[in-house]
Amino acid sequence: MSLIQKTLDAPTWTRKDPEIFAFVKDNFYVAVVCDILDELGYHHQAMHQRLRPLLPDRKNCGFVGRARTARWMETDYIPDDPYGIEIEVMDSLKPGDVVVHSTDYSGRNAPWGELMSTVAKRNGAVGCVCDSQIRDCVKIIQMGFPVYCAGIRPVDSKGRAVMKAYDVPISCGEVIVHTGELIFADFDGIVVVPREAEQEVLQRAQEKSNKENLSRKDLLGGKTLRAVYDKYGVL
């Protein structure tokens, strides 16, 4: 609780990312952050429900980190250097990064697997959102690296798609994502916090959580939902 107070005293942007990440993970839920973003007028920051966590422990399937975006192009042939840019971005990953892959509307690719997870984890990346299929799932689960995906398929990306750019704006799960934006994922889904709203969101989310806790207490105490909602204004 003391951490929360301190954080609310000082602007979060004076803090380092690891501290912010720990603060978010310990105090917030993705749903609460979505509500705050709604209040601030950001209505399209929650990724589509097709993106679900791979890790089976639903209390520890998510992550908090900063987006590293990757833009894919579908192909029907094997280009000269099929993995060139992909290898480049993987070798550039830093602690706290979240690899975010652009949307694959064709549904036939599987650009993430065990070796990618191995490199990402070793470099300190905290998670991956792959709006496409993934593979080598049992091994990824064994290493405990958090991945969200649209499906599972055993095929390689080679000859099906090629990464053409990274750290550019992309669409993932129908949300526009910029490199560096805060990505927060738990069992309910994934939310992208725009840079300009980050400070405000972190401050407001705490207040919303408190109201929900009080509402729950009053409801279990026997009050009507009408009375509780009129009192706290959250649902």
Place this chain on the structure above:
Amino acid sequence: MSLIQKTLDAPTWTRKDPEIFAFVKDNFYVAVVCDILDELGYHHQAMHQRLRPLLPDRKNCGFVGRARTARWMETDYIPDDPYGIEIEVMDSLKPGDVVVHSTDYSGRNAPWGELMSTVAKRNGAVGCVCDSQIRDCVKIIQMGFPVYCAGIRPVDSKGRAVMKAYDVPISCGEVIVHTGELIFADFDGIVVVPREAEQEVLQRAQEKSNKENLSRKDLLGGKTLRAVYDKYGVL
């Protein structure tokens, strides 16, 4: 077993709901009830497969109860009283009720979460079918309230949809549901038993279950499927 005999002796409509619910839960499967409804000419009473149980224990993820229907309308603005009718129906829930939400074809709403589950459970409701997204899933699982949903997404309904009516006929999972109809859900899915067929279904289902048990026994004893089917006529 004695309970079953008694129930078959007397019309089920002379019994109270808790007794009927216990009888169904102890003796039937959703699949058997679907077969009986097929026999009686009701071919569209099983909800669509997109509706899956949230609770992880597949033997205890379902429920038996009576439908309380809720009709939603999508919105792209926040109406004056965004939760008014929703709060009304929640405060009106009685023991044995199942909250059944109308189909959300847009797939962008999440009208059910922890506080709703808290109120519903406290009021004695036995489950919820939400043909849309839900949120606060970890907490709902922790409280053990059975919910079936089409997906999981962290967004609030406010500004996305508003409940406009309840206890009216609705479509949920492509099945027309009327308030008061028997809703039976297990890991195989959800079936809606029309009022006028309820008595007949309860009587026939038991007989069908017995035949399946005998078929299984004969098959494991080495008989061909041809022989077993010719004998019992079930598959």
Place this chain on the structure above:
Amino acid sequence: MSLIQKTLDAPTWTRKDPEIFAFVKDNFYVAVVCDILDELGYHHQAMHQRLRPLLPDRKNCGFVGRARTARWMETDYIPDDPYGIEIEVMDSLKPGDVVVHSTDYSGRNAPWGELMSTVAKRNGAVGCVCDSQIRDCVKIIQMGFPVYCAGIRPVDSKGRAVMKAYDVPISCGEVIVHTGELIFADFDGIVVVPREAEQEVLQRAQEKSNKENLSRKDLLGGKTLRAVYDKYGVL
């Protein structure tokens, strides 16, 4: 390791199926087999991601066996002998068979359940791929029979579809399957190995697996992905 060497020494087609199946299960992953098939020019052998395993143990949810194909037709009435051909193919199942059902684009049928699983298992079949819905799932899980399906729904096939042929070429999960082809399924999905490529695939897959193991080791040892990929050429 000695088994692998021996297998590579002699053509796999000189071996009996149980030996081949055990060899595949012990040494390969579905993803590796897909990569080899890609190399050999077979790009459409991995079934669609809508087909997922029913068994909850993700390390033991799959199988290796030979396809027995079944062709379904949708109906909106109950034909004279609704289960005739279905019973015939079930009674003809042999050890090592995998029942593979044709694609049900209507999504309303559920042609596989507990009794089918009981017969299949008793006859020695090792699995089922049902590109449609299935039912009686809790009981199938209890008996540990591996099934892959597109969804779960409690309805019977009677009056919804009828099997019209078996051991004919079918489409399942968007892959053309011929009776007798090797079907390999694990948590990543399902791959169909064409007869003419079977021998070649089994020989190459081992080599690919070795390279992946070496790549992982080097990556964990701190090398860049660039260096590791340049050395082993796999990703």
Place this chain on the structure above:
Amino acid sequence: MSLIQKTLDAPTWTRKDPEIFAFVKDNFYVAVVCDILDELGYHHQAMHQRLRPLLPDRKNCGFVGRARTARWMETDYIPDDPYGIEIEVMDSLKPGDVVVHSTDYSGRNAPWGELMSTVAKRNGAVGCVCDSQIRDCVKIIQMGFPVYCAGIRPVDSKGRAVMKAYDVPISCGEVIVHTGELIFADFDGIVVVPREAEQEVLQRAQEKSNKENLSRKDLLGGKTLRAVYDKYGVL
């Protein structure tokens, strides 16, 4: 007008089909028949909007006749007699028949073309509803044979689907169709009139048409929609 009076005096089932067809074509619209069926409790008799007329003259693109249903099965091989049953039903067509093909959810078949249209027209059939693709469209338009289809594609059915039955209940455009039912199609779409409702529908539709004519007249005369609706009760 005198014909209408006579028809209302005597039950339509005492009349011959050609007279009924002419009566419907001259006096009704498909939309009016749908409204009457709604009133009588038949809410699912209008085919899906994917079925559109091929003939370019929107005032003469439809037909009135009696359904001859055809049930297709998808295939991925060429059966022994790929066209056997199809040829049988085509050679059995009689004046006033409408060939109604079952729904092709795969969307890859095109079971209707010029030669089929030639046979159908020569035998006196008045139209075709093909819930799949068709081909040879320019020639079919040239011969003026009315066809409704879900799309246009140049491929043959051979090796893609095979007709397995006819004159059985089928689903076409999401409507269950029985051989002999009245099929009425104009530019607005296609409606199927159940046998047991036919007489009642024909009697009521005329009255509804009259009210619409009076409503239009009053609206053009300057009355509010409120006043006109309160007076005639149709919209």
Place this chain on the structure above:
Amino acid sequence: MSLIQKTLDAPTWTRKDPEIFAFVKDNFYVAVVCDILDELGYHHQAMHQRLRPLLPDRKNCGFVGRARTARWMETDYIPDDPYGIEIEVMDSLKPGDVVVHSTDYSGRNAPWGELMSTVAKRNGAVGCVCDSQIRDCVKIIQMGFPVYCAGIRPVDSKGRAVMKAYDVPISCGEVIVHTGELIFADFDGIVVVPREAEQEVLQRAQEKSNKENLSRKDLLGGKTLRAVYDKYGVL
């Protein structure tokens, strides 16, 4: 040409709507307006391609006017006053209005037909965008009232959907529309011009059109696309 000059001299908001509408219709294309909106950062103002014009003359199938929005809710029963709000908004239409119906994701409703078109036209409305089905199409074409729709189906809205609000923000063709916004439709589709951008759009569009005319001239004169694009910067 003189009108254009004058319009560019003075702010368009000093002008009356009929003058603005005529100016847009005479000088612009929907595609050019979309490009200008893109330049100004409005990337989601063109409605989805499922919305197509009903009127067959592709040079005169569209309109320019101001949105009057209507919000529908699906129903599975007939409410007490099924047409109440619908009649209210229809009777309130003024010259220059465009009726814009909210998105119907279920695809089963047809809330627009001949009588609605009759009232709308009589009241001076210039068009309708119905992101759902419509009916009575031949008569609407005969009266020459411009409608854009997602499909054609002969069913009434009664018992399928009910209008619950109008002049509220809605989603139509995946674009958020507010009452009063400029709606411009031609054969290429429909664009919604946000109020705050209207003045700027009208000024810039003219310049873009000029460049396209010059580009076309140079291309037909034999220049390469490279040279022409480098000169005018439009494509």
Place this chain on the structure above:
Amino acid sequence: MSLIQKTLDAPTWTRKDPEIFAFVKDNFYVAVVCDILDELGYHHQAMHQRLRPLLPDRKNCGFVGRARTARWMETDYIPDDPYGIEIEVMDSLKPGDVVVHSTDYSGRNAPWGELMSTVAKRNGAVGCVCDSQIRDCVKIIQMGFPVYCAGIRPVDSKGRAVMKAYDVPISCGEVIVHTGELIFADFDGIVVVPREAEQEVLQRAQEKSNKENLSRKDLLGGKTLRAVYDKYGVL
């Protein structure tokens, strides 16, 4: 007819493209070519039915030519040179070329319009297949340039997609297309003739057409379809 004889005498590959194109256009239908490709074992050469001709004259809406493929990548930002490669391929078009755009699964782009059509036509290209949306349709129809598209939408490609390669294998309408392959389009759709089958297809198609003509004649002469099919073997 004499031209046909000559063509059958000598291998078509000894002929120049303009002669081949004229021969195909004058003597064949797309449907017949599909049947021949089926016979030769090429079952996936007809593009998806979503691709429809833009030109309104259904007898002259198509073309015969050789594919020039273009590979697009979706983007959510404007790259440095948004049109660079696109301009390059447009300026490289030669007489007889058909511009074939890769499949746009997102459905939000419109990479073809009036200026592109102007350049293409001026350079002698004979058509365009754009498996995406197009715009400026009225002007394209006015210039009579044949285009097939999946839809019509007024938006520019800039900021939505960028061409990244051309003359590489692509997927268009679910068919793999290689630069240089024969593309034949009429009102029934579009077929891609693989290089290695071209000669054989041209020779066989004529024979098939003759059989269809004879079948039609016999049918109109009163023979049963059974008799006619037994005689000529085509349907």
